[in-house]
Structures are given as C-alpha cells and as structure tokens.
Amino acid sequence: MSGEVFSALRQALHEEEAVVCATVIRGEPLGAKLLVFEHGRTVGSLGSEELEAAVLSDAERLLQSGEAETRTYRLSDGREVEVFLEAHLPPRHLVVIGAVHIAIPLVAMAKELGYRTTVIDARAFFATRERFPHADHLIVAWPDEALTQIKITPQTDIVILAHDEKFEDPALHVALRSRAGYIGAIGSRKTSQQRVDRLRRAGFTDEDLRRIHAPIGIDIGAKTPQEIALSILAEIIAVRRGRYSPQPRPAKSSVAVISGKGS
Amino acid sequence: MRDILPEIERWISEGEEIALATVVRTIGSSPRPLGAKMAVTRSGRMAGSVSGGCVEGAVFEVALEVLETGQPRLVRYGISDEQAWDVGLSCGGTIDVFVEPLVRKA
Numbered sequence: 001m002s003g004e005v006f007s008a009l010r011q012a013l014h015e016e017e018a019v020v021c022a023t024v025i026r027g028e029p030l031g032a033k034l035l036v037f038e039h040g041r042t043v044g045s046l047g048s049e050e051l052e053a054a055v056l057s058d059a060e061r062l063l064q065s066g067e068a069e070t071r072t073y074r075l076s077d078g079r080e081v082e083v084f085l086e087a088h089l090p091p092r093h094l095v096v097i098g099a100v101h102i103a104i105p106l107v108a109m110a111k112e113l114g115y116r117t118t119v120i121d122a123r124a125f126f127a128t129r130e131r132f133p134h135a136d137h138l139i140v141a142w143p144d145e146a147l148t149q150i151k152i153t154p155q156t157d158i159v160i161l162a163h164d165e166k167f168e169d170p171a172l173h174v175a176l177r178s179r180a181g182y183i184g185a186i187g188s189r190k191t192s193q194q195r196v197d198r199l200r201r202a203g204f205t206d207e208d209l210r211r212i213h214a215p216i217g218i219d220i221g222a223k224t225p226q227e228i229a230l231s232i233l234a235e236i237i238a239v240r241r242g243r244y245s246p247q248p249r250p251a252k253s254s255v256a257v258i259s260g261k262g263s
Numbered sequence: 264m265r266d267i268l269p270e271i272e273r274w275i276s277e278g279e280e281i282a283l284a285t286v287v288r289t290i291g292s293s294p295r296p297l298g299a300k301m302a303v304t305r306s307g308r309m310a311g312s313v314s315g316g317c318v319e320g321a322v323f324e325v326a327l328e329v330l331e332t333g334q335p336r337l338v339r340y341g342i343s344d345e346q347a348w349d350v351g352l353s354c355g356g357t358i359d360v361f362v363e364p365l366v367r368k369a
Contacts, residue, residue, distance in 0.1 A: 001283070001365050010272070013265055025287050025361045031335035068297040070288050070359075084287040084361060086298045088264060 005033045005044040009088075012037070016090035020059035022046065025070065027081035038063060046083070050075055055083055062087040064154075091116045092155050092181075094236075097143045097171045098162035099126035102186070106159065106229035108134045113233060115157075120146040122167065144170035152178035157236050159216065160185040165198065172199060176208045182236050184213035213239070267302050270310035275366055280305040282326035283365040286313050290341070291356035302365065305330050313360055314340070325362045335363035 001009075012019040012035070020036045024046055034052060035043040036059035046052050054073050062069070068086040075081065094110045096103045099121035107117045111134040118137040121127040127138045139146040143162065150156070158175045162168040163186055175183045176199070185195065192214035199209055217231030218238065238244040274281055286299040294315035301311040301319065303326035313322055318340040325338055341357030 001363060006365065009264070010268070013268055023285075023287075023361065023363070025335075025337050025359075031363050070297075084285065086264075086285075091265075 001031070001033055002044065005035060008035055008043040013088060018063050018087070018089050020062050020085055020087045022055045022059060022083050022085045025082050025084045027079060034059075036060070036063070046081075048075060048081075051081060051083075055085065058085055059087075063089075090155055092157060092240075093118065093150075093153075095120065095147070095150060095152075095156060095158045097121075097147075097158065097160045098167060098186075099123070099128075099131065099138075100161050100163065102225045102228050103161055104131060105226040106161075106232060107132055109226075109229050109233055113237075118150060120171075121162075142170065143167055144174050147171060147174040147178075152180050154179050154181045156180045157182040158184070159232060159236075163187065165195070168195070169198060169202075172212065173202065176204055176211060182213065182239050183211050184216040184232060184235065186216050187214060189215060264298075264300055267300055267311040270308075271302050271365070274302075274304055274308065279308070279366070280330050280364075280368055281366040282329045282362055284313055284322045284326055284360050284362045286358050287337070287361045288359035289356060290358075293356040293358050295358075301326075303327070303330075314358060318358070318360070322360055322362065325360075329362045329364055330367060333364055333367055335361065337361050 009019065009021060018038055022034045022036065024030055024032045029047040032046045033044045034046050034055060036056055040056065046055060051073055058071060062085055066087045066089040070082060070084045072080055072082050092115050094115040095118045096106060097120050099119050103119060107119060110117050117135050118139060119127055119132050119135045120139045120141065120143050122140065122142045124140045127140050129138060132138055158180045160168050160171055162171065168185060172185065187195065195214065196209050213235060217228060218235045220231050222228045222231040271281060282303045284301045286295055286297055289297060295313055299313050301309065301313045301322060303309050303323055305327065309323065312319060321340065325336055329336055337359060339357060339359050
C-alpha cells in the first residue's frame with residue numbers, strides 16, 4: 001500500500017469518514033489501491049481509467065451497504081482483473097431515549113458490539129455517569145431537542161424506552177422524519193397500537209409507521225433487563241443484515257380451566 | 264482494519280516493517296468474514312486474525328516473504344489443500360487471503 005493511500009485511509013478511520021478501499025488482488029498492477037469517498041472523491045490509482053470508472057460505481061453502492069466483495073472486471077483490451085472492495089463505515093450509533101433500568105445493560109452490551117452510544121433523558125437524576133459508565137454521550141434534555149443536536153444517519157439506531165407519551169411521541173416525530181436505520185419503541189401490543197393511532201392522527205403515513213419496531217426486540221422470551229437488552233440488539237442486527245422478519249407473538253396468558261364439580 | 268489500527272500505529276511509531284493479510288474470498292463455511300485482517304511485523308509480532316487460528320501460522324510465513332520481496336501475494340487455504348493436515352480449515356471451507364506489504368523499508 002502506498003504511503004499516500006495508507007495515510008488517507010488512517011485519516012478516514014480516525015475521522016469516522018465513510019470510505020471504500022479497492023485493491024487489485026489478481027492481475028496487474030497487483031496490489032494497486034483506490035480509496036473512494038462519498039461524492040466521488042478518490043485517492044490512489046488502479047492503473048486504468050476504465051477500471052477505476054467501473055470500480056467507482058460498485059464502490060458507491062458499498063458506501064451505502066457497508067459490505068465487502070471481490071469482483072472480476074474484464075477490460076476492453078481483454079485483460080481480467082480481480083478487485084477486492086471493502087467499505088469502512090463509521091461505527092454504528094445507538095441512541096437510547098429514556099435512561100431507564102433496561103438502558104443500562106443495553107448500553108453496556110452495545111459498547112461490546114462496537115457501537116457508539118448516546119443516552120438521552122430529560123430527568124437529570126436518571127441520566128447520570130454513575131448509572132451509565134459505558135455511554136459515550138449523556139444528554140439531559142427533552143428527547144426531541146436532544147435528537148436535533150445529533151447527526152442522524154442510516155448508521156444511527158434509535159431505541160425509545162421512555163414509556164411515557166410525553167417523552168416518546170416528540171422523539172418519534174423526529175426519528176420518523178430522519179434517515180435512522182432502526183427505530184424501536186418499548187411497550188405492550190396495546191400501548192404500541194395506541195401509539196400508532198396517535199402518530200397517525202399526527203399525520204404520519206402507514207409507511208412511516210411500519211418503520212417502528214414495537215413491541216421492541218425479537219421474541220426470545222426475555223424477562224430480565226439484560227435479556228430484553230439482548231433481544232433488542234438481536235433485532236437491530238437482524239434488521240441491519242436484512243434478516244428481519246416479524247414473528248407472531250403468542251398471547252401471554254390464557255384462561256386456565258379447572259375441572260371439578262360445579263357448584 | 265479499525266480493530267487492529269491501534270497496534271499497527273504503535274508498530275509504525277516503533278519503526279516496524281508490517282505486512283497486512285486480508286480475507287478476500289470465502290467459499291463454504293469460514294470462521295471469519297470477508298475483510299478480516301491480520302497484521303504481521305518483520306520482527307514477528309501479530310495482531311488480528313484471518314481464520315480463528317487454523318491458518319495463521321501459514322499466513323505468518325507468507326507475510327514475512329512478502330516483506331522480503333515487496334511483492335503482494337494471493338494465497339488460498341482450504342481442506343482440499345495438499346497441506347490440509349498442516350494448515351487446513353477445520354470447518355471445511357476455503358478462504359483466499361491477500362497478503363501485501365503495508366510499511367516496508369526501501
């Protein structure tokens with residue numbers, strides 16, 4: 001790797017700028033590299049304008065998906081060149097609205113998974129460093145105000161644990177107007193339905209409302225805060241990787257029939 | 264890359280020569296995803312992983328050779344490899360690893 005390319009790659013990783021690194025792994029010039037940034041800016045060279053143009057269009061797709069792939073390109077002179085393309089996207093950002101009990105293991109586990117984390121709550125005694133030693137940012141403010149301070153991108157996942165419509169509705173209004181990659185909100189099926197009704201009255205469409213994952217988390221029978229955190233993170237990963245499919249949830253309780261003599 | 268960058272930067276500041284190995288193709292099941300990386304210094308230090316332990320020893324040797332010659336190499340490892348007993352992947356998959364010089368003294 002040339003010094004110029006490697007230092008540009010290091011800088012992109014440090015500054016959390018999205019970049020795709022393309023490397024010739026078979027054919028000539030073996031080992032040549034091109035970095036592709038957003039808006040088509042490039043650093044380096046693959047030795048052929050024709051090849052670079054083809055790689056550029058694949059790289060732009062990978063800047064969105066964050067994936068890696070190896071592709072074979074056949075050039076007009078008949079040569080075949082194999083190129084490995086790898087996206088380096090900024091770390092995903094988990095934004096938790098509601099510094100409640102479940103938020104504590106959620107933020108700790110998300111940190112372990114490599115997320116940047118932000119916890120937002122209007123109540124200063126909830127959003128404390130003592131409760132959230134792992135959080136990258138703690139913001140004491142109303143959720144909608146706090147969300148406008150954050151850059152929400154498709155790499156941002158918003159989890160609403162506030163459990164109170166005066167906190168969660170304003171947050172959902174901002175979240176639904178953003179490009180967030182995941183939006184989830186805690187609450188039973190009944191609360192979730194009431195929330196959907198309120199948002200629909202506020203003017204959100206069915207398409208908007210389908211973005212909200214509620215009841216939040218995949219159904220693993222979670223009971224403890226740690227288990228619920230795990231089910232939420234599992235759902236976020238499934239959505240990210242295109243493996244999400246909503247599961248029907250069995251009703252929690254049914255009437256037990258006791259056989260015996262009638263009175 | 265992000266996961267082994269701190270080690271790489273420390274090695275650079277210590278004047279090490281460094282080769283970088285990257286998983287560029289997986290066929291069948293493989294323990295590490297595309298893009299998994301391992302860095303090797305000429306003095307024998309290692310960071311990261313390309314296979315969860317199965318072929319790191321062999322990649323290490325290739326990395327030293329690449330630092331010697333300055334020429335990148337594409338190497339395939341799999342259970343059908345003739346050296347299967349030494350460096351085969353226990354999971355039965357095949358991986359292609361691209362090994363290139365990252366920092367090399369002229």
